[in-house]
Amino acid sequence: MTAAMIGRLNHVAIAVPDLAAASALYRDRLGATVSAPVAQPDHGVTTVFIELPNTKIELIAPLGGNSPIAAFLERNPSGGIHHICYEVADVAAAARDLAAGGARVLGSVKIGAHGKPVVFVHPKDFLGTLIELEQA
Numbered sequence: 001m002t003a004a005m006i007g008r009l010n011h012v013a014i015a016v017p018d019l020a021a022a023s024a025l026y027r028d029r030l031g032a033t034v035s036a037p038v039a040q041p042d043h044g045v046t047t048v049f050i051e052l053p054n055t056k057i058e059l060i061a062p063l064g065g066n067s068p069i070a071a072f073l074e075r076n077p078s079g080g081i082h083h084i085c086y087e088v089a090d091v092a093a094a095a096r097d098l099a100a101g102g103a104r105v106l107g108s109v110k111i112g113a114h115g116k117p118v119v120f121v122h123p124k125d126f127l128g129t130l131i132e133l134e135q136a
């Protein structure tokens with residue numbers, strides 16, 4: 001049992017096949033504040049952020065020929081919830097603790113879409129949900 005590693009919900013990420021259409025859906029149907037698309041070549045995705053009063057939604061679409069979300073979109077052609085991101089005080093320490101407890105931490109700590117360190121934990125070790133941890 002680890003004491004209070006988890007912090008705020010930073011965002012919920014939704015993989016989409018068409019970023020422009022997805023942005024328009026949130027902007028025009030829900031009246032959401034939708035950012036311009038930002039290419040994240042280090043992560044193989046293009047991201048759009050939707051600011052909500054209490055959290056964010058991250059729309060992600062494949063970028064380049066080897067996108068890590070390409071297979072997910074093949075299985076979910078109309079899109080789907082891809083991961084959820086929790087804030088933690090220390091990503092590297094959290095990754096070490098989770099790995100010590102037997103969770104598969106995917107790769108190493110990288111700089112994420114917000115310029116902060118992030119790491120991902122395998123969905124098979126977290127109730128079928130891909131978890132992103134971001135430095136608070």
Ligand code: CO
Pocket residue numbers: 011013058083085132
């Ligand atoms: Co994310």
